[in-house]
Amino acid sequence: MTEQTLPATGREWHLAARPDGWPTPGDFALVEAPVQAPGAGQIVVRNEYLSVDPYMRGRMNDVKSYVPPFRLGAVMEGGAVGRVVASAAEGFAVGDAVLHGLGWREYTTLDAAKGVKVDDALPLRSYLGVLGMTGLTAYAGLLEVGSFQEGEAVFVSGAAGAVGSVVGQIAKLRGASLVVGSAGSPEKVRRLTEEFGFDAAFDYKAGPVAEQLAEAAPDGIDVYFDNVGGEHLEAAIGALNLRGRAVLCGAIAQYNDTRPPTGPRNLALAIGKRLRLQGMLVGDHYALQPQFVAEVGGWLREGKLVVEDTVVDGFENTVDAFIGMLRGANTGKMLVRVAG
Amino acid sequence: MTEQTLPATGREWHLAARPDGWPTPGDFALVEAPVQAPGAGQIVVRNEYLSVDPYMRGRMNDVKSYVPPFRLGAVMEGGAVGRVVASAAEGFAVGDAVLHGLGWREYTTLDAAKGVKVDDALPLRSYLGVLGMTGLTAYAGLLEVGSFQEGEAVFVSGAAGAVGSVVGQIAKLRGASLVVGSAGSPEKVRRLTEEFGFDAAFDYKAGPVAEQLAEAAPDGIDVYFDNVGGEHLEAAIGALNLRGRAVLCGAIAQYNDTRPPTGPRNLALAIGKRLRLQGMLVGDHYALQPQFVAEVGGWLREGKLVVEDTVVDGFENTVDAFIGMLRGANTGKMLVRVAG
Incomplete structure (x- = not known):
């Protein structure tokens, strides 16, 4: 196992109430929780960017759907990208860039199999947006x-x-x-x-x-x-x-x-x-991924694709970023930079 | 040219007014018109069955569409099947059964190329319905x-x-x-x-x-x-x-x-x-026709497919049959038997 110094706790955003209509900050709770040391095959990722997306609003409703609703009182989930700060998993070293789906927290301890190592020659946040x-x-x-x-x-x-x-x-x-x-x-x-x-x-x-x-x-x-x-x-x-x-x-x-x-x-x-x-x-369309990465990645490298993200600084502003996105405050992808 | 004795005139239903909401008998006119002798390549068909269909209601509106509207003051058109009573076209003899799209008239003079000879071993009316x-x-x-x-x-x-x-x-x-x-x-x-x-x-x-x-x-x-x-x-x-x-x-x-x-x-x-x-x-689906005729025709011959037509007798009752069909008076295909 390799690791940097792990903090004892990190912050998480929980879904505290199911919104009725427009979400309000009161529907969410900012919680300080222990950072779990990695078990065998696990890694701890310090998140750098979090994604806030329109689909999340639907998952806040308690309705039967083909995508299960978010659970009340649990951490909100979503796309996130960061770097490994502790690893008990083969093939993952401290400093590796990892994309995963356990966002809305500063630190994530997860099975390495649920993360994807990404090439950090491109900006990490692009994996939540144009390349994600x-x-x-x-x-x-x-x-x-x-x-x-x-x-x-x-x-x-x-x-x-x-x-x-x-x-x-x-x-x-x-x-x-x-x-x-x-x-x-x-x-x-x-x-x-x-x-x-x-x-x-x-x-x-x-x-x-x-x-x-x-x-x-x-x-x-x-x-x-x-x-x-x-x-x-x-x-x-x-x-x-x-x-x-x-x-x-x-x-x-x-x-x-x-x-x-x-x-x-x-x-x-x-x-x-x-x-x-x-x-x-x-x-339904992950089979297209290789063709997509080749074609869109190529356009990105050639400067043919214009990407404008809207980045909100600070983990504590995640909910504001989410609500702002629903109201159209963003151009391009709305992201939260965790360490603001 | 071969022919039976052609009558001087036959009856036609014209669209007299564009219906506003539900069609009424007053939107149509029963007109006596000359029966044209066939020119070269033409045939005259004495219609036995006429089709009245839901799509016709849409074509009575004067709206831009991918199917042109019926013309005011002209004969209503629609599927019809009958027998040749005069022919100046090669391959068409008096008595042949013919399917065509120039219905809502007792006699139709048409280019033979616009008609399709059908096998009269099956009831003619099935070509307007289950086989049509x-x-x-x-x-x-x-x-x-x-x-x-x-x-x-x-x-x-x-x-x-x-x-x-x-x-x-x-x-x-x-x-x-x-x-x-x-x-x-x-x-x-x-x-x-x-x-x-x-x-x-x-x-x-x-x-x-x-x-x-x-x-x-x-x-x-x-x-x-x-x-x-x-x-x-x-x-x-x-x-x-x-x-x-x-x-x-x-x-x-x-x-x-x-x-x-x-x-x-x-x-x-x-x-x-x-x-x-x-x-x-x-x-858009005529390419399926051979497969359709083979499969559905087979089920028909084997008695696996139940066909119930609703037949209204008498050309003069065509408009009533059409309006009745729109109101759901039929089970299965709504047809008019021209000679009631």
Whole structure:
């Protein structure tokens, strides 16, 4: 066993109550807990970056689902990346960079088999974003679920977010005829066209989505990547061309609703237009990982992919970062730098 | 040229006005028109059976669509089958049975290339139903769009209708673990289980669809064949299992709405369950025709497939048959026998 000096305790964020509608800081508790020494085959990781993601809101509800809900009174889980500070596992040495799923704590003691060593030639935080689940979601959603083909027109909602900003760029790099994005502020809209290379973008708060989409994509769209649900999905169903595809990836507009949302009233258009709407979770698409890392990693090294993370400093600010992300405070991936 | 004695005139049904909501007899006009002698390459068919179908309601609206609207003041078109009474086309003789798409008239003069000679060893009307577009819709929708696999559970709405009654039977013949149907009267529900071999059926007017579906399929469903839209689609989205498929084939519950319908409020469930909802029109699936005719024709000859048509006698009753079909007066395919 190798180790640095392990502290006696570390901080963890627990889920203290199930949010009713929008989460509040009172739904979480900051807890000081012992740092467990590693058992045989285990490592202790000092986390450097934590991920806060939209899907976490859904797991806070106590509903039957194919992904189990977070447990009350337990540590929140989520993607995290850090460095080994103690190891009783073969092949893991102090200082190794490790990606794992036991976030929202400063130190994690875990079976080494549940961690993945990553190459620290690239910034560690990229493994939570463009080279991680976020990037793979964008890649698999657009190409596999959305069956995107060169020359097609793509619309992305929540386009300034972690997934959306990558979807739009992959579409352009793969030869889209048009890439349109929507976002929730003039500043984000500016970034979409000026920094992320979208052909057109609009502020969904500035007017009806259907009208703004029709103006940005007068010849319609072929693929819609949905991070939002609600009005956006209805507008996209209207704009989709014959045999268009909608990738249902998120519905952040609805996650904090306490009343049932309205559904797309124009869904029957899917019959005549032979549309395909398909839900996705990234976990179904790990087989794409090698192709994804090769292609997206290549674009990153060549500087063809613009990545803008929003980094909140300080473990104690994790909940604020999470709630801020739900309200759209981020551009690109929202991350917490543990040692702020 | 060969011919029987051609009458000077025949009757046609014209679209006189675009219906606002439910069609009424006043939206149609019965017109006496000359019967054209066949030009070179043409035939004259005396129609024996006409098809009245749900899709026709949509084509009565003057809306931009991928299928052009019916023209005002022109003959209504639709599937028809009859016999040649005059021919100036090679390969077509008086008495030949011909299927074509120029219905809602007693006599049709058409380019022979637009008709298909059919084998009259089977009842002619079956070419408008189980061996025609109706049957192919059921076959392609279940197997190709719905990706149905042996051992899966299937739910069909509008199950006593022309398409639905065939979908359920194909599912059983192909090894479904459970086939559930909904229909709009106790008598139709009885027929679904007693005559068409459905495992379970319910009357959607007798209670909430979601509750009745949960009772009939407590372990959920894998494929939903939607002829109805509205409440049925929402209930099915709730009941679909992981990676379930919804075939969006019709929305008859909505065709006569003058206000926008509500959409499925639970569509975001498609994300976690990775559902696929896909619209279809039969015209995309003609490549399946040989396989379809072989398999379904075989079941028909072996008496494994129960076909119940509802036949309305008399050309003058075509509009009543059409409106009756929209209101659910039929079991199986609704047909008009021209000479009543």
